[in-house]
Amino acid sequence: MKRAILAALGLATGLAVPATAQDIKVGLLLPFSGVYAALGNDIEAGFTTALEQFGSETPATFEIIREDTEVKPPVALGKAKKLILQDKVDVMAGIVSSGVLGAVRDMVHGAGVPLIVANAGNDEATGAACSPYITRMSFSNGQVNRPMGQWMYDQGIRKVYTLAPDYAAGRQMIDGFAQTFTAAGGEIVGQEFTPFQKTQDFGPYLAQAKSSGAEAVFVFYAGGEAISFVKQYDSFGLKADLPLYGSGFLTSPLYVNAEGPAAEGVITALHYVPTIDSPANAQFVAAFTAKTGRVPSEFAVHGYDAGRALIEAVKAGATDRESLANALRLVSFEGPRGALSIDPATNNIIQPIYVYETVAGADGMTQKVLAQLPAEADPVNGCEMAAPVSN
Amino acid sequence: MSHDIGFWTLQALNALQLSMLLFLLSIGLTVIFGLMHFVNLAHGSLYALGAYFAASLAAVGGYWMGFFLAPVAVAGVGMLLYTGLIKRMRKSGPMAQVLVTFGLIFAMLDLTRIFWGDLALAIEVPALLEGRLAFLGVEYPTYRLFVIALGALILGALAFVLGRTQIGAMIRAGVDNDAMAACLGINVERLFFIVFCVGCALAGLAGAVAAPLLSVTPDMGLQILIPTLIVIVIGGLGSLKGAIAGSLIYGVVQTFGAVLAPQLASVLIYALLAAVLVIRPVGLFPAKG
Numbered sequence: 225m226k227r228a229i230l231a232a233l234g235l236a237t238g239l240a241v242p243a244t245a246q247d248i249k250v251g252l253l254l255p256f257s258g259v260y261a262a263l264g265n266d267i268e269a270g271f272t273t274a275l276e277q278f279g280s281e282t283p284a285t286f287e288i289i290r291e292d293t294e295v296k297p298p299v300a301l302g303k304a305k306k307l308i309l310q311d312k313v314d315v316m317a318g319i320v321s322s323g324v325l326g327a328v329r330d331m332v333h334g335a336g337v338p339l340i341v342a343n344a345g346n347d348e349a350t351g352a353a354c355s356p357y358i359t360r361m362s363f364s365n366g367q368v369n370r371p372m373g374q375w376m377y378d379q380g381i382r383k384v385y386t387l388a389p390d391y392a393a394g395r396q397m398i399d400g401f402a403q404t405f406t407a408a409g410g411e412i413v414g415q416e417f418t419p420f421q422k423t424q425d426f427g428p429y430l431a432q433a434k435s436s437g438a439e440a441v442f443v444f445y446a447g448g449e450a451i452s453f454v455k456q457y458d459s460f461g462l463k464a465d466l467p468l469y470g471s472g473f474l475t476s477p478l479y480v481n482a483e484g485p486a487a488e489g490v491i492t493a494l495h496y497v498p499t500i501d502s503p504a505n506a507q508f509v510a511a512f513t514a515k516t517g518r519v520p521s522e523f524a525v526h527g528y529d530a531g532r533a534l535i536e537a538v539k540a541g542a543t544d545r546e547s548l549a550n551a552l553r554l555v556s557f558e559g560p561r562g563a564l565s566i567d568p569a570t571n572n573i574i575q576p577i578y579v580y581e582t583v584a585g586a587d588g589m590t591q592k593v594l595a596q597l598p599a600e601a602d603p604v605n606g607c608e609m610a611a612p613v614s615n
Numbered sequence: 616m617s618h619d620i621g622f623w624t625l626q627a628l629n630a631l632q633l634s635m636l637l638f639l640l641s642i643g644l645t646v647i648f649g650l651m652h653f654v655n656l657a658h659g660s661l662y663a664l665g666a667y668f669a670a671s672l673a674a675v676g677g678y679w680m681g682f683f684l685a686p687v688a689v690a691g692v693g694m695l696l697y698t699g700l701i702k703r704m705r706k707s708g709p710m711a712q713v714l715v716t717f718g719l720i721f722a723m724l725d726l727t728r729i730f731w732g733d734l735a736l737a738i739e740v741p742a743l744l745e746g747r748l749a750f751l752g753v754e755y756p757t758y759r760l761f762v763i764a765l766g767a768l769i770l771g772a773l774a775f776v777l778g779r780t781q782i783g784a785m786i787r788a789g790v791d792n793d794a795m796a797a798c799l800g801i802n803v804e805r806l807f808f809i810v811f812c813v814g815c816a817l818a819g820l821a822g823a824v825a826a827p828l829l830s831v832t833p834d835m836g837l838q839i840l841i842p843t844l845i846v847i848v849i850g851g852l853g854s855l856k857g858a859i860a861g862s863l864i865y866g867v868v869q870t871f872g873a874v875l876a877p878q879l880a881s882v883l884i885y886a887l888l889a890a891v892l893v894i895r896p897v898g899l900f901p902a903k904g
Contacts, residue, residue: 257725257728259832259834261728261733262732262733262734265733390881416877417877418873418880419880419881421838422838422881424825424829424838424839425629425632425633425828425829425869425870427625427626427629427632427633427759427870428626428629428869428870428871428873428874429873431622431625431626431629431874432874434622435619435622447735447832448735448829448830448832448834448835449830451735451737451829451830452828452829452830455737455827455828455829455830456828459740459747459756459758459759459828460747460756461746461747461754461756478734479734479735479830482734482735482736482737482830483737484737484739
């Protein structure tokens with residue numbers, strides 16, 4: 225009798241487990257080698273931090289399959305196919321390079337697999353090339369820089385010289401800024417796009433900027449180029465007469481310590497800095513630092529919020545590809561960056577933008593938030609898709 | 616835009632600074648090729664390695680420790696490469712050499728990533744060379760002037776060694792006709808070894824010097840390789856004169872191209888390269904022989 229009861233209980237729990245807790249297969253498509261490996265690692269660490277922190281809010285379990293894109297579009301497309309067809313993932317997350325996003329876009333859209341973009345900022349991806357299956361939890365190139373035009377004008381700056389690498393992101397970042405700055409009444413007195421990843425010496429461009437009659441310089445550079453640029457800008461002694469502004473990636477926490485004192489006083493705009501004063505951010509910074517030993521970068525927060533968005537979507541009752549895609553478009557929560565939501569018209573994130581100054585702190589360089597600019601939805605930009613179904 | 620004389624002085628100095636950095640790299644590569652007929656595409660990786668060694672050493676013992684020891688360390692790596700790989704590859708035609716050293720680039724790239732990580736490193740400019748000097752009516756960063764001076768010094772030293780000393784005569788003889796040089800009792804094999812190590816040390820020095828100017832990233836060796844090869848093709852293989860001429864041309868075209876025709880900046884140098892290959896396929900100042 226006792227044995228029969230035990231067997232029945234065992235059977236019941238055995239049956240109960242698959243019935244209540246589902247297993248969500250997540251394909252993480254990130255660069256773990258190549259020029260963006262540091263970004264890929266930060267995003268992955270952020271993503272797993274979110275699953276550890278919020279995973280208990282839902283009975284579902286998450287199985288993660290990582291694939292390395294090598295920042296090569298053809299490689300990434302192959303890996304995306306593998307994740308979709310062979311591993312049969314329910315949802316994908318990641319993508320650092322916009323080139324890679326462009327390559328996998330049609331595959332993802334055609335197969336109807338939800339993709340949470342955790343970096344790639346190309347405006348087109350949530351514009352003309354938008355898809356109901358692609359939700360961006362990171363930023364768009366224009367979004368980060370647009371508020372800076374009005375802000376700099378309000379600081380009394382009227383003439384600006386701009387510099388950026390000559391590729392899609394560089395042009396979109398500068399265009400976003402130039403649009404609002406000229407609309408406010410400012411003037412772009414000079415604009416140069418330097419050969420992407422081929423420019424090591426910015427000396428010639430810096431001399432140009434100096435003689436342009438500008439009151440300030442606005443730039444976008446990232447990674448190694450950002451370090452070279454900031455150091456060379458400082459070594460030419462331009463910072464005193466010609467203050468340096470830019471897109472916040474220029475002085476990202478990921479490499480601001482390599483820039484050192486040269487970055488002091490540079491004022492930039494970004495959607496996240498680790499010094500945002502809020503309980504949600506404090507919790508994130510503590511968890512991420514305990515896990516990795518570094519301060520989280522904007523890339524880490526992309527991964528973290530992508531993981532959080534996935535959990536929110538599962539909590540809302542999504543179980544398969546179709547329902548996850550729909551639910552992801554409806555998520556909204558208070559994250560380290562502030563109040564986040566998804567714009568139903570484009571599937572791009574709506575988030576506040578922070579203007580920050582890089583200052584010397586107790587251990588290395590840190591960020592001082594000067595202003596929080598209100599969140600704005602991107603222009604629709606040719607995106608046509610049906611609104612998400614709310615339940 | 617007002618371009619006064621100071622602007623052009625500044626740009627001329629920029630051009631000179633870039634030229635000298637490239638000169639340090641290309642001279643090693645070109646003499647190795649001239650003497651050994653060996654194409655070492657991994658030369659750029661040695662430059663990156665120099666920068667990484669310098670960054671690590673600078674973190675321990677300050678900039679100058681990195682500056683002096685990084686070239687020695689890179690020469691050590693060069694020695695290993697020579698005895699382990701390159702000596703065996705000497706007799707197997709250029710195609711195999713190119714493939715092996717090309718593969719070496721990626722092996723070294725991943726090794727630097729494993730040892731130093733993906734994040735870019737940086738070295739501070741030493742206190743002595745910080746700030747700017749007023750110079751010909753412009754203010755120019757002291758460290759960049761130091762790079763120019765160092766390049767000129769190395770150029771002078773190499774010109775003296777190659778042109779006025781016995782070992783220089785032996786190297787020139789080896790470049791001109793290695794079989795004949797060997798018949799005259801010159802130990803060409805040992806000469807190769809020395810030249811290879813000095814070439815590696817110069818690449819390491821270039822890396823150490825470039826590190827405070829640029830950022831130290833795993834792919835910096837790949838980025839510098841193409842400019843270095845362009846310098847050698849324009850200047851002509853195997854000669855000091857070719858290396859310095861090629862470097863100066865590259866520096867001037869790149870710098871003034873960026874100023875005068877920014878849209879064409881990245882194309883100009885390749886157009887020049889194509890022109891040189893059509894008009895003078897051996898380069899402007901090739902070594903005789």
